[in-house]
Structures are given as structure tokens and as C-alpha cells.
Amino acid sequence: MLSDYASGNWSVTELCRRYGIGRDTFYEWRRRRDSGVGDWFVDRSHAPLQCPHRTDPARVESIVALRRRFPHLGPRKLLAILERRHPEQAWPAASTIGDLLKQAGLIAPVRRRRRPLDQQRPFTAVHVANDEWAIDFKGWFRTGDGTRVDPLTLTDSASRYLLGVQIVPMTIDGTRQALTAVFQRHGLPLAIRSDNGAPFGSNGAGGLTRLSAWWLKLGIVPHFVHPASPQENGRHERMHRTLKRQTSRPPAATAAEQQARFDAFRAHYNDERPHEAIGQVPPADLYTASTRRMPDRLEDPWYDADHEIRRIRSSGEIIWHKQPVFISLALVGELVGIAELETGDHIVRFCDYDIGLIDRLRVFRRFGPPRENAYRPPDPEPSQKLSTIIPVQSVDYHPG
Incomplete structure (x- = not known):
């Protein structure tokens, strides 16, 4: 370009249009050539000469030193600590801190994983410490x-x-x-949230073990998650x-x-x-200790007057209408309350926790642990009529 200009056949405007550059660039290259420097034609750094927003070395040193002290903390957590310790200083954004740590060789590149689609999780609503x-x-x-x-x-x-x-x-x-x-x-x-495995949960009545039964006597409600749902x-x-x-x-x-x-x-x-x-x-x-202190002695559960009281024997059974009925080995020695329902069945409770049902045939049917969003089978659809002219009568079958 400069040789073409020295020939005198083209003007500066024509050369700039031909080589696709601006006039300031042309004059800058001509100034470098006329300066007499031997490597005038070598491309130089394109970084700005001055950057008013550049992080000063003292802050960079503080960031790097904090990262070396806490090598497991990322840029956002480091920024939170710096702002907490020195609120009077203006610290760079978390993204800038990440770039500074990369330049210092303190962040190893990792393969980015594609995030899964979020889904609604049945978390229990907690508002203050010790709710759960x-x-x-x-x-x-x-x-x-x-x-x-x-x-x-x-x-x-x-x-x-x-x-x-x-x-x-x-x-x-x-x-x-x-x-x-x-x-x-x-x-x-x-309340305490746990999975269904030992020693927290079981397949017994109400999903209880001796441990979770102890929680109930302390006034702590067990919250069991769905199986295989961490x-x-x-x-x-x-x-x-x-x-x-x-x-x-x-x-x-x-x-x-x-x-x-x-x-x-x-x-x-x-x-x-x-x-x-x-x-x-x-x-x-944010955490404060609970005001509910652990008692020195555990008392037996109290039940309303409409409950019949039974103590579970060493075999896990109670005597109900002069017959042994198995309830649970996790509640051996504990008192359970039994209340009659309108259907004639009897609900069995331990503390305020429903653990099963004694039906009219005196068979105990254990409850699973209560869970949020638990599956409930749909109500059976009414039988369809076989004819629109003569209605079909359904007959209940009774053995004998």
C-alpha cells in the first residue's frame, strides 16, 4: 500500500478504498515506517492504553490470596466474603473474579454439563430455623x-x-x-425429613422404626420421602x-x-x-437454637377419651376383643390409642400418628408413611349399561 502511494498514481482516499482501511490507519502505518524503527511492520497489541475499570493489583492480590486459602470456593462465594469483610471497597463482579482466577491458574477448565429440566419438588414449606x-x-x-x-x-x-x-x-x-x-x-x-431406609424408616406400620417412634414421643414428626427419590x-x-x-x-x-x-x-x-x-x-x-428443649424423661402418649388404650406386647401384638392382633415390633412396650370410625373400623394411632386400621374382621391393615403428592387410585367408574332400552341390574356377590 505504501509502495503504491510512493508511485504517485493513487491518492490516499483511493488506496484506503482499495485496501479496505480507514484514513487514520493509513497515516498510522506511514508514521511507523518513517520513524526508522526496524520492526515497524510488526502488528502490535490491540489492548487499550488506558482502562479506568481495570482491577487494581492490590485487589487482585486479595482475591488470589483468598482463593488460595479457600480453594473449594467459587467466584460468587469469594465475592460474598470480600464484600462482607471489606464493604467499603468496590469489588469486581463475580465474572471478573473468575477471569482473574483463570489468569492466575487457580481454576481448572471443566466440561460443561447440560442442565436437566427443572421439575416441581415436593419440599415441605419451611420458614424459620428448626421447622424441619x-x-x-x-x-x-x-x-x-x-x-x-x-x-x-x-x-x-x-x-x-x-x-x-x-x-x-x-x-x-x-x-x-x-x-x-x-x-x-x-x-x-x-419435623425431621429422611429416606425410607434403616434406621429411619421401615415397611412396618406407618413406616416407623424404634428410632422414628422415639421422635414421635419427643414431639418430632417424621417426614419420609418417596422410595428411591433422593x-x-x-x-x-x-x-x-x-x-x-x-x-x-x-x-x-x-x-x-x-x-x-x-x-x-x-x-x-x-x-x-x-x-x-x-x-x-x-x-x-440465620440459625438459632430451638426453644423446645429435650425432656429429661419421656412420658407415655396421651389420647382423647374416645380412644381405647392398649400396650403393645413383646411379640408386637395387642389383645383386641379377646384376640391377639399383630401391630408392630417397632412399638413394643408403647401405648397406642384405638378409636372407632363411622364405618365400624377402628383407627390405630401412636401419639398423633395414624399407623393402621383394624377392620370389622379384626384384621390389622398397616398404613404406609404419609407423603406429599402420594398417588391415590382413581375412583372406579360406574358400570356401563349394556342396553339403552332395558337397564341392567348389578348384583353384589355375598359368599354363602
């Missing part, structure tokens, strides 16, 4: 010395506060001992993913060291880590 807790055993694994560990986890559904992470035997007695310590420290919730306890399962990534990859050498990791994670999760579902504040800012 969630409990589960995170999948077992072995430590470096081969010891099997079963971590029992407990969270508050409203504040996401991690109430406990404890290695205990996956039994009713082991779980009850761990829950007793949590109840004495934080008080009693109104998404109905999604708040708790999401915490499990974070717990696994930060404490068991790889596992500790011994069970004691693994428990120390769980304790450190619980303190970090509650007091330092911002939680996106509650406005990027730590759960400890």
Missing part, C-alpha cells in the same frame, strides 16, 4: 487403614446450618446416641456433594483423622462459607 431438619447417612467408605466409616449428617432445612457430621454405627442405637447429643445442644425441631431431600444431598469433595478425596489415614476433617468442614461450612440459597451469607447468621 434433614438427616441421612452419607455413603460409607474406608479410610487409609481399611476402617469403614459411616458419616451421619444432620442439617436445618431453613438456614442450611450443618448441625452435625458424626461417624457412628449405621444402627438405631448408634444414631439415637448421636441425635441425643445434637438435641441437647440445639433443642428439638418440629431429590425430595435435595437440600441435604447437595450438601453431601460438597462434603465429599472437601473431606474424603482422598480419605484420611484413620477414622480419627477423618472425624477431625468433618469437624473442620462443619465449622467452615457454618461460619465462613457463603450459601447461595440464603443470599450468600453463612448459615450461622
